[in-house]
Amino acid sequence: MVTSSAADAQDGRAGRELMAAAGVLFPDGQGRVLVVRLPYDRKHPVAIPGGGWEPEDLSPRRTAVREIAEELGFTPRLGPLACIDWTLDDLRPPIAAHLYWAEPLTPEQSAAFTPDAAEVGGWAWLTPEQAGHALPPRLSRRVGACLRAPRSAGPLELEDSLPAGHTLDHLAAEPPVDYTGLAGVALTGGADRPTAGAAAPPLDRATYIATRPRIRAKARTLFTAADGRVLLVRLRPWDGPGGEEPYWVLPGGGIEADRELPRAAARREVREELGWECEPGRLLALDWLPGREADPASRRDTAVLVYVFDGGTVTEEQLASAVLAEDELVELRLCDQEEARSLLSAGSWARTAAALAARHRPGGPAELVGGRPAD
Known part of the structure; x- marks a missing residue:
């Protein structure tokens, strides 16, 4: 039996494959952005709603809509692509990450969330500064770029979550901020700490990455x-x-x-x-x-x-x-x-x-x- 890795090597594609993901930026009327807690991730528990591309998804835009429906229980109305970010990492394949703007959610819509408990262990609305500290560093840079740049500059081009191409005309690379995770974040709909009732991830990191589809x-x-x-x-x-x-x-x-x-x-x-x-x-x-x-x-x-x-x-x-x-x-x-x-x-x-x-x-x-x- 020929494994997928062996097949890739045979047809010259080894080293050319990457993963793809899509997230959604939900703003509110107070300049804040929605973040969620990942109940299975103790190291980086705060994230932007979204997830990985699946082969049946016609596009990353469809990935974003599907992921929000699965995680939070409603179908979002997406706006324009906010950024494309290509990131390299020694511990996993590269990722082409797409972030989309969504129409602002009303308080009524937020109150009607029906999250999947295995995927979302609570949520919070954070100011750009708060989000910068709560999100893991690379995601913090990506989200921060989208929040700081004028909408007219989008979609932003990022490489390893840093400005590239025309994005450099609108943003300068900023020094890293202190990463604090959930510290000081008041969650709705879940426990305030990742260790309280946190579920173990269904797969270890290496196995999970190995099973993810590639583009x-x-x-x-x-x-x-x-x-x-x-x-x-x-x-x-x-x-x-x-x-x-x-x-x-x-x-x-x-x-x-x-x-x-x-x-x-x-x-x-x-x-x-x-x-x-x-x-x-x-x-x-x-x-x-x-x-x-x-x-x-x-x-x-x-x-x-x-x-x-x-x-x-x-x-x-x-x-x-x-x-x-x-x-x-x-x-x-x-x-x-x-x-x-x-x-x-x-x-x-x-x-x-x-x-x-x-x-x-x-x-x-x-x-x-x-x-x-x-x-």
């Missing part, structure tokens, strides 16, 4: 000429379905998830494929491509998250200096939008068009599912 991610870069034509590259044919057909994409490829962040991957892919040293610009689009368990029409075995960065304007000199990766690419071409639409797959063109449009508006990346707006 993959890609980093692509949008280059255009001064006249607006889009730079596309044609992949070398490969063995497999459709492998002999001409296949055009934006420059880029898979993120080595266990060793690099998305911006580093975009930089590396451009260097390897084209021979250029380019610093990625703004993150223009985040495109979630569902796997077959969520979308039976998909040929993907799992979901793929595509980052599209702005590569800016390419010059004639830069094009002349391009050195194509012979084992990957056959040619590059500048295409007007009509030709690009004809060469790219429907989903890839929709994603490219959304990235082009994002260049002309402020704020963070477009949130997409299969190239289309996520909402």
Whole structure:
């Protein structure tokens, strides 16, 4: 029997897989945010409502809605994506964490919570300062960034919960705050201390992480000429379905998830494929491509998250200096939008068009599912 790890190594995906999660920021009319106590976690008992992606979830947005329904017993009305945060950790696979804004809850809605006791051992409304101390450090930085930045800057781009890309225009990295956990937090609907009746986690940490589903991610870069034509590259044919057909994409490829962040991957892919040293610009689009368990029409075995960065304007000199990766690419071409639409797959063109449009508006990346707006 071939294990999933062995299969990944055989098909070249080892090291490229990561986990995905989605949380929800519930504000109230007093500038506070909702946090919950995790009854099974004594080390980090305070969290934002939400949880891990499952293969049947069509998108992280659906993950967020499902998790709130399971944890707190109601269906939230989500607003825009607040941030995307890619975090690395020596003790677990990386995580692509999505945080969403929700419509403020009324006191009546809060009073009607019907939490799953195994998942939620109480809740509290905390000011940004209180939340900064109560949440574990990485989550504290992530949530703090969303609470401090203007909404118009969203979605924020974070790497290891620190500002990246356009987020640096709105936020400076702040010094860490003291982590106090539940100390001083008055909970509703549960015990005030994690040791009081705390349930043991159903699985130990290593086993839990090993059983969690994985996604993959890609980093692509949008280059255009001064006249607006889009730079596309044609992949070398490969063995497999459709492998002999001409296949055009934006420059880029898979993120080595266990060793690099998305911006580093975009930089590396451009260097390897084209021979250029380019610093990625703004993150223009985040495109979630569902796997077959969520979308039976998909040929993907799992979901793929595509980052599209702005590569800016390419010059004639830069094009002349391009050195194509012979084992990957056959040619590059500048295409007007009509030709690009004809060469790219429907989903890839929709994603490219959304990235082009994002260049002309402020704020963070477009949130997409299969190239289309996520909402």
